[in-house]
Amino acid sequence: MDDLKKLTSSMMEENEMDGYQKIDRYNEEKIRDISEKYYDILKDIGEDPNREGLLKTPERVAKALQFLTHGYDLNPSEILKSAMFTEEYSQMVLVKDIEVYSMCEHHMLPFFGKAHVAYIPNGKVVGLSKIPRVVDAFSRRLQVQERLTNEIRDCIQDTLSPLGVAVVIECKHMCMSMRGIQKQNSVTTTSAFTGEFINNEKTRYEFMQLIAAHLS
């Protein structure tokens, strides 16, 4: 356990997540706490946590877990507000094929795939990069795909007040492929709409056509 503490403190000097902003939640105490638990988990699964290859594993896992859940420390609405501009563009804005990496809250195993997010401005547009940032802020938490889809929709609708929002997410769930039912190729699709995308069938159809099209 002493070895573990030494290794943890060297990592702590960074006090920063891989390429990510410094966040108070990632303090020395928490990384040490998570590391100590993983040290015990290694023993529980029949491993020797003191063998060379595993010496740094508890800290690596703690660090990885923190990265994979850093969305709790982000405020998605503030992310959108940081780049909202008045603009008279009134057609659909679609950002598609946004990579999603999340973890299911039931097994804490990854689910991953793509999100397609569209909105129809109502006098204001948002900086394009902020849409994938919102997707990340909600997906880097323990999630179910349905809630993730709704949260992205609600955040954009409530913050930007557009004429409509559409979100479609397609993901593979590792808890359904590497364990459990073990279906390797099943993909789950979820969708959430507001405003024009609910009331206007043509608009919804246009969105569906655009996400299906391979334009690039």
Ligand SMILES: Nc1nc2c(ncn2[C@@H]2O[C@H](COP(=O)(O)OP(=O)(O)OP(=O)(O)O)[C@@H](O)[C@H]2O)c(=O)[nH]1
């Ligand atoms: N609705 C929904 N279910 C999910 C999601 N991710 C995982 N699940 C499901 O959560 C369910 C948990 O069911 P349980 O019966 O409590 O857990 P389990 O015994 O591990 O279930 P199996 O995976 O069928 O072996 C499973 O059916 C998973 O497929 C998600 O994003 N949305």
Ligand SMILES: [Zn+2]
């Ligand atoms: Zn799961």
